[in-house]
Each structure stands twice: as C-alpha cells, then as structure tokens.
Amino acid sequence: MPIPILKQRDVLIVSIQSAPTDPDLLQLKDDLADRVGRHRSRGVVIDVSALDVMDSFAARTLRMISRTTKLRGAETVIVGIQPEVAFSMTQLGLTLQDVSTALDLEEGLELLATVMKKDPQGGG
Amino acid sequence: MDNEIRIAIEREGDIVTARQKGRELAAETGFSGSDLTVIATAISEIARNIVTYAGRGEVILCTVRQGGKHGIQIVAADSGPGIADIELAMRDGYSTGKSLGLGLPGAKRLMDEFEITSTVGRGTTVTMRKWTR
Numbered sequence: 001m002p003i004p005i006l007k008q009r010d011v012l013i014v015s016i017q018s019a020p021t022d023p024d025l026l027q028l029k030d031d032l033a034d035r036v037g038r039h040r041s042r043g044v045v046i047d048v049s050a051l052d053v054m055d056s057f058a059a060r061t062l063r064m065i066s067r068t069t070k071l072r073g074a075e076t077v078i079v080g081i082q083p084e085v086a087f088s089m090t091q092l093g094l095t096l097q098d099v100s101t102a103l104d105l106e107e108g109l110e111l112l113a114t115v116m117k118k119d120p121q122g123g124g
Numbered sequence: 125m126d127n128e129i130r131i132a133i134e135r136e137g138d139i140v141t142a143r144q145k146g147r148e149l150a151a152e153t154g155f156s157g158s159d160l161t162v163i164a165t166a167i168s169e170i171a172r173n174i175v176t177y178a179g180r181g182e183v184i185l186c187t188v189r190q191g192g193k194h195g196i197q198i199v200a201a202d203s204g205p206g207i208a209d210i211e212l213a214m215r216d217g218y219s220t221g222k223s224l225g226l227g228l229p230g231a232k233r234l235m236d237e238f239e240i241t242s243t244v245g246r247g248t249t250v251t252m253r254k255w256t257r
Binding site: 082 | 136137139140143144147157158160161162164165168169172216226227229230231233234
C-alpha cells in the first residue's frame with residue numbers, strides 16, 4: 001500500500017503507518033523525489049512514530065530519501081522515533097547521523113522553518 | 125521447546141509477518157517494553173538476509189526454558205548459497221552489496237545468544253535466543 005504524502009504550503013508531510021514493506025518504502029523515496037519537484041517543496045517531514053521497528057533497511061532508505069530530496073532542493077526531517085526504537089537502533093549500530101531528526105511533527109516543522117529561513121535559495 | 129511458530133520467508137512482506145509474530149510470542153513469554161522492539165528488530169534483520177541472499181527460507185520461533193530462566197528462540201534457516209567466510213560476514217559494515225552490512229553483527233548485539241552455521245552451496249542457519257530478565 002503506498003504511503004500517503006500530504007502537502008502543506010511548501011512542506012510535504014509523510015506519516016508512515018505501523019509496518020511498511022520494503023517496496024512501500026522504496027516507492028515513498030521515488031514519490032517524494034517527484035512530489036518535491038512538482039510542488040516546489042522546500043521541506044519534508046517524515047513521521048515514523050507509528051513504526052514498530054527501524055531496521056537497517058528502513059534506516060538506509062530514510063537516509064537515501066534525505067539525500068535525494070536534498071539534491072532536489074528540499075530539507076528532510078525525521079520525527080517521532082520512539083524511545084524503544086531509538087534504543088534498538090543504537091544497539092543495532094544505526095545512527096542516521098547525516099539525517100536531521102526532531103522529537104515530533106511540531107518540532108520538525110519548527111526546525112524546517114529555521115533551516116529554510118537561513119537558506120532561502122534552497123539546496124545546500 | 126513449545127509454542128513453535130513457523131513462518132515461510134519468500135518475499136519482503138513475510139519479513140513484517142515474522143517480526144510481528146515474534147513480537148507477539150515475546151510478549152506472551154514475558155518480555156516487555158524495549159525488549160519487544162529489540163527482538164522484532166533482530167528478526168527483521170535475519171529474515172531480510174534470507175530474502176536478499178537466499179531468496180527463500182524459514183523463520184521458526186519458539187519459547188525456551190533453561191534451568192529457572194525462560195526466553196525466546198529464533199531460528200532462521202535457508203538453503204541458499206551459504207556464507208564462505210562467516211568471520212567476515214559477522215564484521216560490522218561488511219556487505220556483499222544491497223545493505224549496510226549491519227544485519228548479522230547487529231542482530232548478535234541485540235540478542236543474548238547467537239550462533240550461525242553455514243555451508244557453501246547448502247545454506248545458512250542462524251539461531252538466536254534472548255532471556256527474560
């Protein structure tokens with residue numbers, strides 16, 4: 001099932017539901033790259049608070065999404081990583097170190113607003 | 125060993141099924157909170173290895189008892205190409221492609237016990253256990 005993407009002004013908002021399959025995540029990567037261009041979006045927030053597990057595949061795909069959208073001129077913030085998911089990711093060895101994260105949707109949007117103000121031309 | 129659950133792993137969607145069944149069994153066994161996520165994450169990694177490298181295989185979940193302690197055992201078995209150098213495959217960041225190379229060493233860190241046997245041309249079996257605290 002494709003993961004829905006909502007548009008709010010110049011930001012795209014994605015809420016990943018509990019257990020997306022690998023193809024769902026790969027589809028999201030392609031859809032976001034396309035939608036960022038179509039809507040001239042400057043930021044993307046991906047809410048993963050309903051995700052049961054963040055394994056190496058999901059982390060790698062989120063990193064790819066972040067890099068791809070950056071090359072298309074939009075900043076990505078991952079929000080809502082649950083405490084037990086963060087704990088498991090750390091033990092697994094996943095860091096998401098080059099990806100922006102925030103506690104929840106509200107803080108993610110705030111972070112994007114700051115980044116977009118600092119860099120009004122987009123890109124980076 | 126009881127409550128044996130066998131999940132055929134043939135496509136990506138089966139990875140989600142395996143980790144959900146694992147989480148359920150772990151909850152029944154007495155695990156809670158972050159341990160449930162830890163166990164589900166480890167299952168996700170080894171089930172994905174089956175899909176990526178062997179194409180098909182099986183995940184077998186059961187509860188185990190040893191002395192006064194009880195826990196969960198997860199076996200991931202396939203008849204795929206096997207791993208020529210297990211020591212290398214267990215190294216962080218080593219991958220023959222398609223992944224971050226964290227699957228096997230990462231799953232080992234998540235669980236209490238971890239064994240891997242593999243024969244080239246015959247397949248690979250990973251056995252992992254975690255005990256309730």
